[in-house]
Amino acid sequence: MHFAKLYMTPHACTIMRFICKKPGKKSIAVLRRDEKVISQCLTREYSVVIERAKGCDVWDADGRKYLDFAAGVAVAGVGHTNPAVVAAVNKQVKKALHCGFADFNAEMPVKFVETLLPLLPKHLNTTFLSNSGTETIEAAYKCARWHTKRKWVIAFDPCFHGRTMGSLSLTMARPVHRERYDPFLPVKHVPYAYPYRFDGSVDECTTASLSDLEATIKLLDNDVAAVFLEPIAGEPGYIVPPREWVRGIRSLCDEHNILLVADEVQSGCYRTGSFLAISHFNVKPDIVCLSKAIGGGLPLGVTVARKDVMDWVPGAHANTFGGNLVACAAGTAALNEMKRKRLGANAKRIGTFMIRRLDAMKERYEIIGDVRGLGLMIGIEFVESKESKRPAIEQRNAIQCTALERGLLLLGAGKSVVRFCPPLVITKQQAERGLRIFEEAVKEVVKGSKV
Numbered sequence: 118m119h120f121a122k123l124y125m126t127p128h129a130c131t132i133m134r135f136i137c138k139k140p141g142k143k144s145i146a147v148l149r150r151d152e153k154v155i156s157q158c159l160t161r162e163y164s165v166v167i168e169r170a171k172g173c174d175v176w177d178a179d180g181r182k183y184l185d186f187a188a189g190v191a192v193a194g195v196g197h198t199n200p201a202v203v204a205a206v207n208k209q210v211k212k213a214l215h216c217g218f219a220d221f222n223a224e225m226p227v228k229f230v231e232t233l234l235p236l237l238p239k240h241l242n243t244t245f246l247s248n249s250g251t252e253t254i255e256a257a258y259k260c261a262r263w264h265t266k267r268k269w270v271i272a273f274d275p276c277f278h279g280r281t282m283g284s285l286s287l288t289m290a291r292p293v294h295r296e297r298y299d300p301f302l303p304v305k306h307v308p309y310a311y312p313y314r315f316d317g318s319v320d321e322c323t324t325a326s327l328s329d330l331e332a333t334i335k336l337l338d339n340d341v342a343a344v345f346l347e348p349i350a351g352e353p354g355y356i357v358p359p360r361e362w363v364r365g366i367r368s369l370c371d372e373h374n375i376l377l378v379a380d381e382v383q384s385g386c387y388r389t390g391s392f393l394a395i396s397h398f399n400v401k402p403d404i405v406c407l408s409k410a411i412g413g414g415l416p417l418g419v420t421v422a423r424k425d426v427m428d429w430v431p432g433a434h435a436n437t438f439g440g441n442l443v444a445c446a447a448g449t450a451a452l453n454e455m456k457r458k459r460l461g462a463n464a465k466r467i468g469t470f471m472i473r474r475l476d477a478m479k480e481r482y483e484i485i486g487d488v489r490g491l492g493l494m495i496g497i498e499f500v501e502s503k504e505s506k507r508p509a510i511e512q513r514n515a516i517q518c519t520a521l522e523r524g525l526l527l528l529g530a531g532k533s534v535v536r537f538c539p540p541l542v543i544t545k546q547q548a549e550r551g552l553r554i555f556e557e558a559v560k561e562v563v564k565g566s567k568v
């Protein structure tokens with residue numbers, strides 16, 4: 118039994134936490150204190166209490182070491198406690214922590230953006246700074262509505278764009294995210310092109326979703342401000358959509374004067390090999406949202422757009438902590454590290470190697486239904502059998518748990534997907550070690566001893 122704790126919330130929603138290996142004494146002490154003072158709405162599946170992290174490794178409070186294929190949900194792209202990021206933070210904290218960028222000016226945020234813009238398509242030339250992924254979506258949403266003077270936006274099902282009320286209105290991933298939060302902002306959802314789960318060919322999947330999108334745009338009668346798109350759907354299961362689908366969305370947006378917003382919060386910053394995942398599809402978005410890895414481990418969000426699109430007036434949007442000096446110093450160092458260490462090339466090289474190995478594993482195990490990904494954004498979908506394609510939720514959970522017991526941190530996604538999103542500094546040896554542990558976990562679960 119892997120779920121040692123089943124919390125029952127008042128509305129009978131069960132929150133599960135994996136306690137695979139009994140946590141050590143120090144970890145248990147922290148968990149007890151945590152339960153008293155931290156709201157248990159967080160989806161913390163594991164009882165791992167992280168104390169220290171370096172590169173691709175993390176240590177818990179009792180000194181247990183783990184190889185990290187989660188990277189704090191794709192945040193530690195440049196590796197945990199990257200020395201260049203730590204040095205930049207140390208340098209900045211000695212000068213000033215905060216300037217109140219909404220009211221005063223400072224060089225560090227400007228320097229950060231000047232470091233970022235050359236990595237993006239040229240037409241994206243102005244930014245709004247914030248502190249998290251959800252805030253980048255809120256900014257994109259408000260900017261699109263301000264610029265177009267239109268009311269509706271379109272997002273996909275499934276998708277994940279965040280949990281504050283604006284971004285949550287777009288998010289359509291798990292019912293618990295939206296339960297009881299109705300009413301939402303004016304958003305229509307159309308199916309995301311998910312070839313593995315579509316009953317038909319890839320072309321039919323593309324056409325069906327694009328037809329739905331076109332019909333929805335027409336239904337909303339020239340009142341659509343923007344289409345929000347995850348170029349690779351993250352939380353819903355690292356779904357890689359067909360190229361023609363992404364290109365088709367761009368064409369429909371052009372035809373109807375609708376802005377295309379690429380949510381690259383998880384897929385950006387070289388995770389897929391290119392700085393932006395959407396460039397794999399040769400598509401140019403009007404607005405891009407970046408967060409997670411861009412802060413090198415500190416909270417930082419950036420909404421990027423064309424200057425003529427970000428035409429809102431002073432007061433139309435602002436915040437207190439956007440442009441925080443320490444976060445921008447960390448972000449500048451992180452971007453420089455990504456370039457200096459050619460992390461895009463490493464993501465491509467190691468990602469290709471891992472997908473090849475996972476494809477071979479798929480042939481060996483009936484429960485691996487699909488392996489997909491770009492660079493180091495890789496999803497493995499577990500099914501009861503290749504024929505039924507029924508999601509193997511229990512087996513997926515057991516595999517995560519067994520891997521953890523053997524020292525590998527994994528994250529789930531979608532219903533029955535394991536995602537690999539290790540730090541982009543990962544070496545081939547570390548990738549091999551992680552794959553070995555992962556396969557041992559799959560083998561053990563298949564043998565039936567672990568579910």
Ligand SMILES: Cc1ncc(COP(=O)(O)O)c(C=O)c1O
Binds near residue numbers: 190254277
């Ligand atoms: C694609 C995407 N957009 C937005 C968000 C929200 O980011 P945050 O949790 O920083 O608000 C996430 C978080 O996982 C994400 O994956």
